[in-house]
Amino acid sequence: MVTWKETRAIIIALHIKGFTGKDVAASKIPPKSIIYQIIKESGSIVVKKASGRPRKSSKRQDRLLKLIQLRDLGTTSTELAQEWQQAGVSASACTVRRRLLEDGLVSRKAAKKSLLSRKNIRDRLIFCKSYSDWTAEDWGKVILSDESPFRLFGASGEKLVRRRQGERYHQSCVMPTVKHPETIHVWGCFSAKGVCSLTILTKNTAMNKEWYQHILREQLLPTIQEQFGDEQCLFRHDGAPCHKAKVITKWLEEQNIDILGPWPGNSPDLNPIENLWSILKRRMDKQKPTNSDKLQALIMQEWAAISQDVSQKLIDSMPGRIAEVLKKEGQHCKYGLFESTSCHCQ
Known part of the structure; x- marks a missing residue:
């Protein structure tokens, strides 16, 4: 079975050799609408990643959030969001949790241990x-x-x-x-x-x-x-x-x-x-x-x-x-x- 990436490469190769969209469509490889969409693009066979919603914070601001959390591991995500806001990042507690999760910081129940002098x-x-x-x-x-x-x-x-x-x-x-x-x-x-x-x-x-x-x-x-x-x-x-x-x-x-x-x-x-x-x-x-x-x-x-x-x-x-x-x-x-x-x- 031909993959989408292989199909894309075939269409672009045929187009470079001078075949028109109509000629390629006659081969019945993919639907005609897909053929013209691919031809209009730059010619790269790599599927472009959708831009999506832009991040609310920069890498520097993400590092700052991590430092704030590591300073006191008991700080809640709501409290962190408030401190982060003072640094210029307006984000929800949910966003804070996602950023910390990216750094492997997961909320867990604290272990109970005897106090050691x-x-x-x-x-x-x-x-x-x-x-x-x-x-x-x-x-x-x-x-x-x-x-x-x-x-x-x-x-x-x-x-x-x-x-x-x-x-x-x-x-x-x-x-x-x-x-x-x-x-x-x-x-x-x-x-x-x-x-x-x-x-x-x-x-x-x-x-x-x-x-x-x-x-x-x-x-x-x-x-x-x-x-x-x-x-x-x-x-x-x-x-x-x-x-x-x-x-x-x-x-x-x-x-x-x-x-x-x-x-x-x-x-x-x-x-x-x-x-x-x-x-x-x-x-x-x-x-x-x-x-x-x-x-x-x-x-x-x-x-x-x-x-x-x-x-x-x-x-x-x-x-x-x-x-x-x-x-x-x-x-x-x-x-x-x-x-x-x-x-x-x-």
């Missing part, structure tokens, strides 16, 4: 440099622990729905909230060998050193024995006050439990157990428990359902986490794509 960044670098040569096999000998809260009516804090226009407030499109949602606190630990038994705190229980020592005695010791036996392992917990209490430090020494650390503060992206909490909370959201008893039962059920393969993959990610934090000079890494859910003992 200079001390946090320094501590993160010290920690990561200390363990930069550790392999996944080395991390497989570590038990990581943490506490986390679970709330009724949307544990993860957000819900995405696909809806039609006018269905914004339809029952199936709304995430119910309450002013004072009931909260359940849990303690758990895991290693590359799997998760331990999860502990749910009794309501109004004080998360102090006495409570924590009880948890370690009743949960950590059996986990170490079950998963490692006589094999040497390390225990990791964060710097919460009850974790650092002298009585806890002494008790751990008496049990010959070595501590991994010191662990840097505000670093959920370095702790794979945060991923377990995130997985667990998404599962809670899907099942929509309606009361405290159902929530507790679901937490225990879904925690026990976390496979050893998931635990292994999370532990295996530790060398990558450390390498990326070092690459980013102590700043956040991609592994912390969730909001920190840790709670702290008193």
Whole structure:
């Protein structure tokens, strides 16, 4: 089949050789109206691009818009249009979005991350440099622990729905909230060998050193024995006050439990157990428990359902986490794509 470009070239070639429009039309290549239109043009076989509507801004003004946006990435397109207007460009917010899209600047939901102080960044670098040569096999000998809260009516804090226009407030499109949602606190630990038994705190229980020592005695010791036996392992917990209490430090020494650390503060992206909490909370959201008893039962059920393969993959990610934090000079890494859910003992 002859293409339009080939047809155009044939017509122009025949015309240059002296054939009239009538002669070319006799060949019945294209309609006669098309033939005369082509002949009237300059003779180029390249299809001319339509001029279209002229751009409202020059390249220089486009660069200015990009600089304004990069100065504050949270500026809205409406605000940018107002600032751009002061530079002499009268354009809508829609035009602003198109210009920024051309430069690859797309509007996205901001990731929620823990605020890092200079001390946090320094501590993160010290920690990561200390363990930069550790392999996944080395991390497989570590038990990581943490506490986390679970709330009724949307544990993860957000819900995405696909809806039609006018269905914004339809029952199936709304995430119910309450002013004072009931909260359940849990303690758990895991290693590359799997998760331990999860502990749910009794309501109004004080998360102090006495409570924590009880948890370690009743949960950590059996986990170490079950998963490692006589094999040497390390225990990791964060710097919460009850974790650092002298009585806890002494008790751990008496049990010959070595501590991994010191662990840097505000670093959920370095702790794979945060991923377990995130997985667990998404599962809670899907099942929509309606009361405290159902929530507790679901937490225990879904925690026990976390496979050893998931635990292994999370532990295996530790060398990558450390390498990326070092690459980013102590700043956040991609592994912390969730909001920190840790709670702290008193």
